[in-house]
Amino acid sequence: MIQAIPILLAIICTSAAAEDIYRDVDEEGVPSFSDQQLPSSEKIEVRETVTFSDPVIKRRLKKASENKEPNVESMGYELVITEPTSGSAVRDNTGSLTLTASIEPSLRIGHKAELLMDDLVIRRLSSSGPVSLSNIDRGTHEFLLRVVDADGEVVSEGPSSSINMLRFSKLHRAN
Numbered sequence: 001m002i003q004a005i006p007i008l009l010a011i012i013c014t015s016a017a018a019e020d021i022y023r024d025v026d027e028e029g030v031p032s033f034s035d036q037q038l039p040s041s042e043k044i045e046v047r048e049t050v051t052f053s054d055p056v057i058k059r060r061l062k063k064a065s066e067n068k069e070p071n072v073e074s075m076g077y078e079l080v081i082t083e084p085t086s087g088s089a090v091r092d093n094t095g096s097l098t099l100t101a102s103i104e105p106s107l108r109i110g111h112k113a114e115l116l117m118d119d120l121v122i123r124r125l126s127s128s129g130p131v132s133l134s135n136i137d138r139g140t141h142e143f144l145l146r147v148v149d150a151d152g153e154v155v156s157e158g159p160s161s162s163i164n165m166l167r168f169s170k171l172h173r174a175n
Contacts, residue, residue: 021046050169054139060119061142061160078104079113079145079158086159091166095136099161101145103128110150117141138167 024041025031037043083100084090090097103113106127113125118141123131125145141164146157 019046057118057140057142076105077147077156077158078102079147079156081143081145081158081161084163086161086163089164089166093168095134095138095165095167097133097136097163097165099131099133099143101125101128101131103145103147107147111147111155113145113147116144116146136165138165138169140164 020035020037021044022034022037022041023031023044024034024038033044034041080102081099082102083098099115101113101115103125107113113127114121115123115125115131117133117136122133125131140162142160142162144158144160147155149155
């Protein structure tokens with residue numbers, strides 16, 4: 001037990017030293033960053049990353065996965081958001097996002113395609129192609145394509161696609 005104390009102290013000291021970041025500027029004014037201190041470098045403060053997790057979306061996703069019927073009739077449609085891929089992070093400070101929707105085969109007479117964001121219909125689609133969206137809030141959003149008939153009944157639904165929108169925050173202004 002006593003022999004383990006020096007090893008434990010060495011591990012703690014090593015991990016604490018690895019958290020320090022140093023900035024050095026060369027003769028041409030180009031900055032470089034390192035975890036090793038040079039005589040001309042200065043230690044910089046690295047602030048903790050702020051993340052956002054919306055519990056409402058998590059509840060909706062959980063509820064939607066519990067309510068899925070395993071034998072939903074697909075009517076032969078293949079509905080996919082091909083770009084950006086699910087799990088992607090998109091940085092745009094204006095909140096602009098362009099999705100690429102794939103709807104195969106073409107919609108039948110009386111059928112309409114809908115694009116949903118976080119369980120709300122945000123756009124009606126007539127065919128495959130790019131869909132431009134604007135002013136999307138920061139955070140993770142779930143997008144989904146579905147086809148409804150003339151009565152508004154869902155006849156086909158594609159897999160959801162999770163996309164994280166990164167936008168500037170006033171909380172992280174440069175000093």
